[in-house]
Amino acid sequence: MDSILELQRVTAGYKSIKGFKSLIKRVEIVLRDISFTVEKGERVAIIGESGSGKTTILRVILGLLKPISGKVLIYGKDLYSLPSDQKLQILRRIGYVPQDPYRSLNPVLKIKYIVGEPLEAVGVEWRHIEERASEVLKIVGLPQSIINDTAEELSGGMRQRVLIARAIIAEPEILVLDEPTSALDVSIQAQIINLLNSIYNTFKVTMITVTHDLGVAQYLADRLIILKSGKIVEEGSVDEVLRNPKSEYTKSLITSYLQITGINSLNNIKIRG
Template identity: 40%
Template structure:
């Protein structure tokens, strides 16, 4: 998968102040027990997301990318630095303000199987954030029907349960739930990694279509450089809690300058045995053992 994202909605806001601005962010997890060592998960991380833009955050497991997403969502304590959303510093806001921010900042998690309550119908799942915000039953049902149409699910899906859907369909429900309150930013934490390749492509296309229609911005977290290449306008590469390379999505994912990013690129499989063999040889030449 390869495409260069140049959406008019994103380009229109390039000169505007960033929607999200992370400045010199540090997150340290305290060790367990008396002798437990602390773990410095994020080290002076800075990143910006503009309105209508997709920032791809890529790195291997343990690189800190999910911790950064959780810090933006207020799910981990920030040691130092700041998270600024629409000009407001939000890294230390209280629970009430954080709940208010959920209208504008939403999340799509990795696993569509565990992120939906199996005891609730799809209508109940999608209506829950709406009723909390004061929607009447009639207005909530109308919005649920609109959301299902938005993610290309049939209207009768509202009365069914999550177990009745495939993985890709469940992830569509999760996306619909994130869209319910018309957010300005969605943190996408490995949202397609649990899906097969053909379903991945359809979900990525759905994310792109939704962005073009609504202008929502994405902080898109993935370990897969090919996925990030497909969806991101700009890319930031993380290693050991630091951002080591940033730039235009097409440039970073096709001609990276950092050896680590080059290894990520070469590790991605290609649908050609001869090409894959050449890529494996080059991968080995960079000093990274091939699994």
């Protein structure tokens, strides 16, 4: 099998300081014994509520948080035991779209600098960067005219497109998305979902999405990993999990999902008047 990413019994957490007098350092464990594999070209979604450790998983994958125990294998190499230059080599093959488009863009930088940053970091010449930046802006459906604007002038949906453009400019093989639509309107959400899927189809990337929204996951993934309090409670294909959920937690996620009840089952809902 062609596994591109593998987490082997990863336990991770954050240091915290409890008590002012003693200053005892403690480690708050967030992820407990997490193992999963992502194949090349797969679309995987990690689902969980706030505090379940979804973002922590991404931090571990992105090389930002060293796990307490366990291994993170990317292209078969143990990320955290590599020397830092080789680690960077591997991390450059990952594109990352952060969570909040309103807080993830530098408000004073022009869009071309924001989008070109990943190339600038690897020492590409500026004239090539500018060319490439306008190419990716076209791919994500933004007008060329914004290239000299700052992010302040853009709407939420446009900001999210800028973040996606920045993530794909260096032609990554893995695309990691942290809640790509949770800050957006439903109508813009649909635009972004379709854009991400067309990027997936054109560039044949491996896509890992973190979300708390099953509806979004259904469109952005083929396989779901359901996380609860730092543990994987269920894993399987989208159809399998939605049709036939095994764990109680998944069942409750599905039943509490907000549907438009007007279409099939509005009769079940009491309406006065």
